[in-house]
Amino acid sequence: MVEKVECVVIGAGVIGLAVARALALRGREVIVLERAAAFGTETSSRNSEVIHAGIYYPPGSLKARTCIRGKKQLYEYAEARGIGYSRVGKVIVATSEGQRDRITEIQRRAEAAGVHDLKPLSRADIQTLEPEVEGVAGLFSPSTGIIDSHALMLHLLGDLESAGGTLALNTAVVGGHIGQQGIVIETCGVVGGPDRTRLEARLVVNAAGLWAQDVAAMLGTPGPIPRRHLAIGHYYALSGRSPFSHLVYPVPEPGGLGVHVTLDLAGQARFGPDVRWIAEVDYRFDDSRRSAFVDAIRRYYPSLDPSRLAPGYTGIRPKLAGPDQGFSDFRIDGPGAHGVAGLVNLYGIESPGLTAALAVADEVVRCLDVD
Numbered sequence: 521m522v523e524k525v526e527c528v529v530i531g532a533g534v535i536g537l538a539v540a541r542a543l544a545l546r547g548r549e550v551i552v553l554e555r556a557a558a559f560g561t562e563t564s565s566r567n568s569e570v571i572h573a574g575i576y577y578p579p580g581s582l583k584a585r586t587c588i589r590g591k592k593q594l595y596e597y598a599e600a601r602g603i604g605y606s607r608v609g610k611v612i613v614a615t616s617e618g619q620r621d622r623i624t625e626i627q628r629r630a631e632a633a634g635v636h637d638l639k640p641l642s643r644a645d646i647q648t649l650e651p652e653v654e655g656v657a658g659l660f661s662p663s664t665g666i667i668d669s670h671a672l673m674l675h676l677l678g679d680l681e682s683a684g685g686t687l688a689l690n691t692a693v694v695g696g697h698i699g700q701q702g703i704v705i706e707t708c709g710v711v712g713g714p715d716r717t718r719l720e721a722r723l724v725v726n727a728a729g730l731w732a733q734d735v736a737a738m739l740g741t742p743g744p745i746p747r748r749h750l751a752i753g754h755y756y757a758l759s760g761r762s763p764f765s766h767l768v769y770p771v772p773e774p775g776g777l778g779v780h781v782t783l784d785l786a787g788q789a790r791f792g793p794d795v796r797w798i799a800e801v802d803y804r805f806d807d808s809r810r811s812a813f814v815d816a817i818r819r820y821y822p823s824l825d826p827s828r829l830a831p832g833y834t835g836i837r838p839k840l841a842g843p844d845q846g847f848s849d850f851r852i853d854g855p856g857a858h859g860v861a862g863l864v865n866l867y868g869i870e871s872p873g874l875t876a877a878l879a880v881a882d883e884v885v886r887c888l889d890v891d
Contacts, residue, residue: 521718522704523719523720524702524720524721525551525720526548526549526723527540527543527550527551527721527722527724527725528551528703528705528719528721528723528724529543529552529553529724529727530705530724530725530727530735531553531726531727531729531732532552532554532689533564533673533727533729534560534672534873535564535727535866535869535877535880535881536554536725536727536728536729537552537559537560537877538877538880538881539725539880540685540725541676541683541685542878542881542882542884542885543725544679544680545683546885546890546891547683548723548890549684550680550683550684551686551687551719552687552688553688553691553693553707554687554688554690554691555690555693556690556710557690558689559673560669560673562729562730562836563730563836563837563870564673565669566803566833566834566836567871567874568666568755568782568790568792568793569666569668569669569782569874570665570666570767570872570874571591571595571607571665571874571875572587572871573588573635573637573638573663574588574630574633574634574635575626575630575635575638575661576626576629576772578629578847579629579634581849581850582849582850582851582883584633584634586872586879586883587875587879588633588635589882590877590878590879590880593878594667594672594875594878595665598667598672601675603667603668603671604667604668605667605668605785606665606666606785607663607664607665608766608767608783609664609665609766609767610660610661610766610768611641611646611649611650611653611660611767611768612658612661612769612771613646613653613654613658613769613770613820614655614656614658614771615770615819617656619656619657620656623640623659623771626638626659626772627640637661637662638660638661639659639662640657640658641660642657643655645658645660646658650764650765650766650768651763652763652823653764653768653820653821654819664767666782666784667874668785669874688707690711691707691709691710692707692709692710693705693706693707693738694706694707694708694716694738695738696740697739698740698860699720701722702721702862703722703724703860703863704718704719705720705721705739723862723888724739724862724863724864725884725888726739726863726864726865727866727869729869730750730838732748732838732865732866732867732869733746733747733748735865736867739863741858741863742858743857743858745865746851746867746868747840748838748867749797749840749842750797750798750800750837750839751795751797751798751837751839752803752835752836753792753796753837754792754793754806754831754832755791755833756829756830756831757788757830757832758791758830759828762783762788762789763821764781764783764789766783767781767782768780768781768820768821769781778816779792779813779816779817790832791813791829793834793835794809794813794816796809797842803833803834805831805832810826814826814829837870837871838868838869838870839868839870840867840868848868849868850867850869850873850876850880851867851868852864852866852884852887854888862888864884864888
């Protein structure tokens with residue numbers, strides 16, 4: 521038997537929930553399939569919880585456009601719903617004279633992308649904002665913030681369910697095909713045996729994050745599927761009182777934004793992530809490179825006491841570019857990319873995906889031509 525539904529969203533991370541909410545609010549019947557026992561258990565809950573300003577991305581790119589638009593939407597949504605957040609601001613630091621040009625380039629690119637609130641910092645300005653931070657020059661981003669990502673996802677799910685949508689947990693996608701009347705999805709219950717269900721949907725959004733390429737292949741998506749590259753990042757917690765009042769970032773490094781300081785809503789500091797390329801999804805914490813982590817932090821926080829660092833957690837990014845391959849943008853592959861009506865595959869939705877979630881959802885709705 522095949523059960524017919526209007527819309528299926530695969531993956532209940534922040535992107536999947538935002539997309540499902542957007543579809544349900546437009547009157548569509550929506551089911552979200554999630555193989556885990558809870559929503560947001562992977563990329564969406566293993567990050568810095570930062571609301572990014574849109575500083576680093578090439579002008580006109582999907583990352584730049586959805587980050588800048590999504591930032592505004594996210595602040596407004598958090599304020600309206602009482603979700604914990606703070607416009608704590610970010611200090612970007614050049615730690616050597618050779619990095620001054622990088623600071624200038626970051627500001628130039630940000631302004632070209634539409635971010636016009638960055639303020640140049642001198643060494644004295646940095647010391648005023650963050651007395652423990654050493655740098656020769658920098659930038660201050662007043663619109664960078666932090667948010668309670670779990671509360672955000674809980675509210676997105678609440679909106680979805682209030683609009684008649686459904687979240688099916690412990691439900692894995694194990695196959696499918698492009699049918700005459702729609703897209704057929706075969707699912708299997710993760711708990712309680714091998715019972716299988718077949719759904720036929722008119723609209724399908726693959727928001728499976730780390731597993732998006734696997735799901736696209738299982739559904740029989742025509743044409744080439746982009747290669748997935750996995751980058752794991754480690755986060756260390758700083759015990760005791762935080763010496764920082766803002767987020768503190770070094771200039772970016774290949775594959776990421778460098779080992780930086782983030783704060784949670786209680787003011788506790790953590791450092792991370794680093795960038796390590798891996799072949800398979802494995803969240804185990806590798807403490808063997810602690811000394812390199814300490815060295816990276818001491819470039820801008822020289823008084824760090826390494827005994828205060830405690831292993832925290834890891835997160836894995838589903839990147840579309842590997843080591844030394846440069847920038848890779850989000851990919852929202854709709855019918856124009858693969859020729860299948862009603863199907864959208866989301867690839868490479870890494871940082872700033874949390875910030876961009878509501879704007880990415882709008883892009884998907886437009887791609888599906890949903891009124």
